[in-house]
Amino acid sequence: MxxxxxxxxxxxxxxxxxxxxxxxxxxxxxxxxxxxxxxxxxxxxEHFGSLESVEKHVFTEFFNNTITVLNKSGDYQSFDPRNKLLSFYFTFFENLTANRSYVKYALEHNKNNLKTLSQLKDLKHVFTSYIEYLEIDLIHIKQEQIDRIQQRGLKETAWLQLLLTMKFWMDDTSPRFEKTDIFIEKSVNTSFDVLDVAPLRRLIDFGKFIFKEKIQMN
Missing domain, CATH: 1.10.10 (Arc Repressor Mutant, subunit A)
Incomplete structure (x- = not known):
């Protein structure tokens, strides 16, 4: 043949x-x-340098497929960061579910220590770049070093959240992985509620106003 x-x-x-x-x-x-x-x-x-590089690329392929699907949706582009991330999660885990047997084989032996798995290194890179692309609103201190620390902290926290969701999904035995869907919705919404900077900004603006008025009165 x-x-x-x-x-x-x-x-x-x-x-x-x-x-x-x-x-x-x-x-x-x-x-x-x-x-x-x-x-x-x-x-x-012609495509890969080693079997290890294929192993790592499997998970970035799931990521790339997810982004391709999302970009085909006209609604996705109009979503705010919260709903873009929710859409990402639901689509990404549909990809994982379609390949669940492989994913469980690849990760199950280290499911209590996913963070250290070298095969997820490339996924972490593309995912944290995606988090940066979302431009999630943070308090800007106007000090470059502090802003960089905030951004790095956001990306690391988002990556940890993805790992925890993957672990939850691997252990989920509910029909159609309904519990994972609930976990995704609650965890992502809670994260954004914690990050909601609008009330804090209003408080800062109010404090600036009081300070300015006090100076003028004196």
């Missing part, structure tokens, strides 16, 4: 995931993966 010639990134990721599920282990070599899927080993290296 002739070898497959038109091999894409997505093909290799699918081959890799299928191999893991069929053999209940990762391929030991690129040769094993190529032989099992009838393509030349060199085709692999």
């Amino acid at each position: 002739a070898k497959k010639k038109n091999i894409t990134n997505s093909n290799i990721i699918s081959f890799y995931m299928d191999y893991v599920l069929e053999h209940n282990e990762q391929p030991k070599t690129v040769y094993d993966l190529a032989k099992a899927n009838n393509f030349e080993e060199q085709k692999f290296y």
Whole structure:
């Protein structure tokens, strides 16, 4: 049988995931993966440098698929940051659910320590960049260093929240993962309620007004 010639990134990721599920282990070599899927080993290296890089890219592929779906929605672009993040979560976890067997295999052995998994490193990078893109409203201190610390803290907190949601979803046994949907809605809304800076800004503005009036009266 002739070898497959038109091999894409997505093909290799699918081959890799299928191999893991069929053999209940990762391929030991690129040769094993190529032989099992009838393509030349060199085709692999046109897209990835190692099997480990494929493993990491699986989760960024879920992320990229999520963003592609969201960007096709006209409503999504008009959403505020809270509803954009909610839309992201629901769509991302639909992607995870469609590939639940692989995701559980990849993460379950370390489900109590997801943060340290190297295979999620690339996902963290693209996800925290997405959080920055949302431009979630924070109190601006007008000191660059403090603003940077706030932004970094926001991204780390958002990443931790995603990891906790993934862990909850992995343990969820409810029909259609309804409890995960509830968890997502409550956790995201609570996070934004805590971050709601409008009342604090009004208080700061009121304090500035009182201070200014007091100076003028004196």
